[in-house]
Amino acid sequence: MTRTLVIDTATAACSIALFEGEDLLAWRDEVVGRGHAERLVPMIAELPDGGRAGRILVDVGPGSFTGIRVGIAAARGLALGWGASVAGYSSLALVAMDEFTNAGRSSPFAVVMEGGHGEVFVQRYAGRPEFRAMDDFESLTPSDALNRLGAMQAVGTGVGRLADLPARQRGPSLLPSAMFALALPASYRDLPARPLYGRAPDAKLPA
Numbered sequence: 001m002t003r004t005l006v007i008d009t010a011t012a013a014c015s016i017a018l019f020e021g022e023d024l025l026a027w028r029d030e031v032v033g034r035g036h037a038e039r040l041v042p043m044i045a046e047l048p049d050g051g052r053a054g055r056i057l058v059d060v061g062p063g064s065f066t067g068i069r070v071g072i073a074a075a076r077g078l079a080l081g082w083g084a085s086v087a088g089y090s091s092l093a094l095v096a097m098d099e100f101t102n103a104g105r106s107s108p109f110a111v112v113m114e115g116g117h118g119e120v121f122v123q124r125y126a127g128r129p130e131f132r133a134m135d136d137f138e139s140l141t142p143s144d145a146l147n148r149l150g151a152m153q154a155v156g157t158g159v160g161r162l163a164d165l166p167a168r169q170r171g172p173s174l175l176p177s178a179m180f181a182l183a184l185p186a187s188y189r190d191l192p193a194r195p196l197y198g199r200a201p202d203a204k205l206p207a
Helices: 036-045 065-082 091-102 142-149 178-183
Strands: 003-008 013-020 023-031 055-059 085-089 109-114 120-125 138-140 153-155
Touching: 003 036, 003 065, 003 178, 013 036, 013 178, 023 036, 023 178, 036 065, 055 065, 055 178, 065 085, 085 091, 091 109, 091 120, 091 153, 091 178, 109 142, 120 142, 138 142
Parallel strands: 003 055, 055 085, 109 153
Antiparallel strands: 003 013, 013 023, 109 120, 120 138
């Protein structure tokens, strides 16, 4: 059976998981803020066989510019050294799968994650029985995000940014966890291993 290493550093979480086929062998979840580069390699080294796998999945965003690049660089480097394949998935889809799995969602809901410049990333998902995104994600102001949500409940780290969201619509402030990656439908974990930033970079080149 093929082993799969999952790397997730696109947000404040540093999360990894190792699978044998579809079986979860080991995982680590830490909230590190901006310390991904220092923690990622030691965390992988603690996995069985140093995390060595024939396939690598990596969170390509949206999220932190630096965190996304750290994860993709590590995935590409390990894939080169191990002769492994590498593919990506979205941070929003992974959070949605966590909620879909653990909350048994039967009605549509939204994933809202912290973005930049006071905005949040928003994407809506259908409830059971089928896991699917209802639209493409967007980086929105809090007021535009509220309009997008309507009466839906929201989960994710961006929920706290929506001051006017009613309490009944406030779900957990979830971070991506690598352990849910293989639960994603195949098409959701076959993205190119390149950054999906979702907004322009904070730094601007001189004119």
